[in-house]
Amino acid sequence: MASVKLTDVKKIYQGNVVAVHDFNLDIKDKEFIVFVGPSGCGKSTTLRMIAGLEEISEGTIEIDGVVVNDLQPKDRYISMVFQNYALYPHLTVFENMAFPLRLLRPRMPNAEIYKRVTQAAEVLGITQYLTRKPKALSGGQRQRVAIGRAMVKDCKVFLMDEPLSNLDAKLRNQMRAEIILLRKKIDTTFIYVTHDQTEAMTLGDRIVIMKDGFIMQVGSPTEVFDHPNNLFVAEFIGAPKMNIVKSQLLKEGDKYYVNPFGSKIEVGGAKGKQLLAKNVETQDILLGFRPEHVRLEQNPSASNFKVTLEVNEMMGSELHLHVVAEDGSKLIVRIPTIQLNDKEREEMVYGKELYLSFEGKVMHFFNPETEISLLSNQESPQKSDLKQDVPEE
Amino acid sequence: MEKEKKVVETNPAQEKTADQIIKENTALRDAEIKELKRKNEAELKQRLASTDSKEERKRIKEQNKVDLYNQISEIKNKYNDLLAHSLPSGANKDKRHMGMKSKRIIGNTTIYIILIIMTFIWLFPFVCILLQSFRVESTHMVGYIIPKQWGFDNYINLFTKKAFNDGGFGRWYFNTLIISIFVALIQTIIVLCMSYTLSRIRFKGRKFLMNFMLILGMFPGMLTMIILYRVLKDMGLTESHAIPGLILVYVASSGMGYYVSKGFFDTLPKSLDEAARVDGANRAQVFFKVILPLSKPIVIYTLLTAFMGPWGDYIFATYVAHHEETGMNVAVGLQNLISSEQSINANYTMFCAGGVLVAIPITILFMILQKYYVEGVTGGAVKG
Ligand SMILES: Nc1ncnc2c1ncn2[C@@H]1O[C@H](COP(=O)(O)OP(=O)(O)O)[C@@H](O)[C@H]1O
Numbered sequence: 001m002a003s004v005k006l007t008d009v010k011k012i013y014q015g016n017v018v019a020v021h022d023f024n025l026d027i028k029d030k031e032f033i034v035f036v037g038p039s040g041c042g043k044s045t046t047l048r049m050i051a052g053l054e055e056i057s058e059g060t061i062e063i064d065g066v067v068v069n070d071l072q073p074k075d076r077y078i079s080m081v082f083q084n085y086a087l088y089p090h091l092t093v094f095e096n097m098a099f100p101l102r103l104l105r106p107r108m109p110n111a112e113i114y115k116r117v118t119q120a121a122e123v124l125g126i127t128q129y130l131t132r133k134p135k136a137l138s139g140g141q142r143q144r145v146a147i148g149r150a151m152v153k154d155c156k157v158f159l160m161d162e163p164l165s166n167l168d169a170k171l172r173n174q175m176r177a178e179i180i181l182l183r184k185k186i187d188t189t190f191i192y193v194t195h196d197q198t199e200a201m202t203l204g205d206r207i208v209i210m211k212d213g214f215i216m217q218v219g220s221p222t223e224v225f226d227h228p229n230n231l232f233v234a235e236f237i238g239a240p241k242m243n244i245v246k247s248q249l250l251k252e253g254d255k256y257y258v259n260p261f262g263s264k265i266e267v268g269g270a271k272g273k274q275l276l277a278k279n280v281e282t283q284d285i286l287l288g289f290r291p292e293h294v295r296l297e298q299n300p301s302a303s304n305f306k307v308t309l310e311v312n313e314m315m316g317s318e319l320h321l322h323v324v325a326e327d328g329s330k331l332i333v334r335i336p337t338i339q340l341n342d343k344e345r346e347e348m349v350y351g352k353e354l355y356l357s358f359e360g361k362v363m364h365f366f367n368p369e370t371e372i373s374l375l376s377n378q379e380s381p382q383k384s385d386l387k388q389d390v391p392e393e
Numbered sequence: 394m395e396k397e398k399k400v401v402e403t404n405p406a407q408e409k410t411a412d413q414i415i416k417e418n419t420a421l422r423d424a425e426i427k428e429l430k431r432k433n434e435a436e437l438k439q440r441l442a443s444t445d446s447k448e449e450r451k452r453i454k455e456q457n458k459v460d461l462y463n464q465i466s467e468i469k470n471k472y473n474d475l476l477a478h479s480l481p482s483g484a485n486k487d488k489r490h491m492g493m494k495s496k497r498i499i500g501n502t503t504i505y506i507i508l509i510i511m512t513f514i515w516l517f518p519f520v521c522i523l524l525q526s527f528r529v530e531s532t533h534m535v536g537y538i539i540p541k542q543w544g545f546d547n548y549i550n551l552f553t554k555k556a557f558n559d560g561g562f563g564r565w566y567f568n569t570l571i572i573s574i575f576v577a578l579i580q581t582i583i584v585l586c587m588s589y590t591l592s593r594i595r596f597k598g599r600k601f602l603m604n605f606m607l608i609l610g611m612f613p614g615m616l617t618m619i620i621l622y623r624v625l626k627d628m629g630l631t632e633s634h635a636i637p638g639l640i641l642v643y644v645a646s647s648g649m650g651y652y653v654s655k656g657f658f659d660t661l662p663k664s665l666d667e668a669a670r671v672d673g674a675n676r677a678q679v680f681f682k683v684i685l686p687l688s689k690p691i692v693i694y695t696l697l698t699a700f701m702g703p704w705g706d707y708i709f710a711t712y713v714a715h716h717e718e719t720g721m722n723v724a725v726g727l728q729n730l731i732s733s734e735q736s737i738n739a740n741y742t743m744f745c746a747g748g749v750l751v752a753i754p755i756t757i758l759f760m761i762l763q764k765y766y767v768e769g770v771t772g773g774a775v776k777g
């Protein structure tokens with residue numbers, strides 16, 4: 001149980017590869033933080049710096065108010081679950097889980113070790129495997145042992161680096177649910193790394209979205225979903241991903257309109273008021289709207305636009321329609337199956353023309369140059385840095 | 394259950410000879426093909442009769458040809474399969490491949506003959522020494538191999554002719570054992586620590602150090618002999634004090650033999666080290682509690698090679714012992730036994746007995762540990 005504070009943390013690998021740029025983050029006691037981002041964005045590097053497995057090139061990391069930069073992993077009182085489990089092949093499951101306890105000084109009595117290991121095994125449902133070697137376990141069981149090994153010890157911070165990514169989809173869902181339960185039981189500070197936005201959304205109290213070594217946004221799942229700071233976050237969070245189209249934001253009196261594909265849709269509710277408060281002028285924008293916020297319209301009108309259906313994916317409870325607008329841009333639409341009657345469902349085939357509109361309250365506006373949201377409160381300095389620092393690949 | 398059934402099925406088949414089975418099979422096959430052709434001809438006639446146009450008839454005939462061919466191939470395949478299942482298992486599964494089989498027999502025989510000749514050539518000296526060591530009648534060279542009089546006299550003489558303190562065989566043997574054991578232990582520790590460090594820790598000059606040692610190792614060790622002798626002499630570690638001197642020299646450069654074990658450590662996942670460190674281990678604990686237990690083959694390989702180096706060393710040991718018999722190792726001592734015309738005549742058979750005794754511990758070690766030795770050499774390949 002501890003807070004973790006990263007101040008201007010930077011990681012430069014050999015050959016001047018900057019893996020993490022000026023990372024600033026305050027993690028509160030008992031918070032569940034998720035680092036999420038595409039592969040290679042520096043999530044593992046950051047986690048490993050917290051664990052003490054990588055040197056910190058610049059900046060400081062504090063655990064519980066103590067700067068740990070120069071402390072060995074063993075002196076940081078952390079537990080970690082590795083992506084490839086990293087179980088000790090020569091030890092039984094019991095001894096694997098007892099390993100951290102046997103290293104404690106002063107020595108922990110055997111009875112206590114036994115109690116803790118068996119308790120953890122019970123929680124994780126691996127009691128019957130305690131005498132086996134890791135080789136004789138399935139992937140899911142190994143993962144449980146790895147988690148068990150991390151949880152027997154009292155630790156200040158519990159770190160996990162993509163613990164589920166080596167499991168198949170079904171097991172992954174199951175283990176995700178178990179981690180949520182586990183979290184209630186262990187009740188400590190968690191830092192969890194994943195590249196899967198679903199995992200991030202379902203597990204995290206707060207999510208840190210990273211790209212190319214920069215933090216793109218930090219916020220609760222709801223915040224980053226409803227108010228993405230920039231285009232990257234908007235597209236990364238949510239599946240299927242947000243539709244982004246070129247458009248204009250038009251200011252007419254006190255009202256705002258957008259005009260994708262020749263339509264004219266009013267910006268409604270809070271968004272309009274926020275734009276007005278910020279006194280945003282008429283300008284070119286990238287307009288974002290989520291697939292689930294699109295409505296099918298019966299007839300053409302000024303407030304909707306025409307698209308052609310390309311692919312219809314029947315997902316069960318909903319349809320994912322891949323459509324092409326008149327200017328060739330591709331969009332995805334999510335329609336609950338229940339909204340369509342049988343006849344309409346059958347008509348959803350290649351080439352069908354549809355009229356679409358979307359909710360005015362839930363659209364997003366991005367500056368086409370900086371890719372930052374027009375409504376973003378915090379300047380996203382990382383983004384502008386990114387433009388200067390990182391050479392095009 | 395199923396297995397039993399199979400046995401019952403195959404047993405009668407095994408009682409017939411392969412020839413019989415093939416004959417039966419072919420007969421059945423031909424009969425079926427004949428029947429098919431007959432039927433087909435009749436059918437074709439009917440179909441041809443049903444049309445008048447020449448074009449159509451031609452088409453039907455062509456079609457029929459193809460169909461018939463396919464059907465016959467099917468039957469042939471069916472019988473080939475049947476044959477494959479019913480023939481007794483083993484090398485002579487298919488008679489038609491008999492030619493290949495006899496070729497293989499000839500090939501194997503040639504290889505075995507060559508191997509036997511080579512084995513004989515290779516074993517001959519060893520057998521000779523073994524036989525000589527049991528020969529009681531003395532003199533240096535004799536015109537026969539099999540001793541006329543057998544006995545353990547040579548072995549007994551080895552230990553009794555000269556006392557331990559005067560530098561007899563017992564002393565040499567003891568010296569060598571001490572040297573080898575110490576070198577094996579110290580060298581193994583140094584080599585394993587060195588290679589683990591090179592495998593895991595990234596420090597400045599690591600690449601340079603590795604290359605430097607590799608290149609240094611390419612120079613023959615004898616180049617350093619004179620200077621090493623001087624150094625040891627100045628330290629007073631020659632002649633009767635040769636043993637610690639020799640240990641020092643053998644052990645000194647052992648860090649350079651890091652490659653094989655480093656290669657092995659490189660195959661152990663780094664995340665094991667990291668997991669252990671997070672679990673609360675320091676570097677040394679990681680090495681002893683996690684890495685070493687996983688490295689049994691390479692530990693044994695290193696021990697064995699380190700033990701064998703000094704066990705058979707002659708050149709450097711002669712220099713350091715000079716003529717002092719209490720400072721000799723077994724190779725030098727034995728050579729000393731037969732260093733002059735007279736002593737050859739007197740001691741030759743004893744010399745052979747000594748050679749046999751030298752070979753024994755190494756042979757036993759290898760027999761016990763050869764499994765690990767091979768695993769150690771092939772390292773990562775086995776680990777996977
Ligand atoms: N040991 C290393 N040496 C050099 N570059 C590295 C090293 N480890 C990682 N990197 C680089 O740092 C970046 C971030 O890596 P990582 O933190 O593993 O990404 P993630 O876990 O988000 O997929 C990547 O571009 C990677 O190539």
Ligand SMILES: [Mg+2]
Binds near residue numbers: 043
């Ligand atoms: Mg990673």
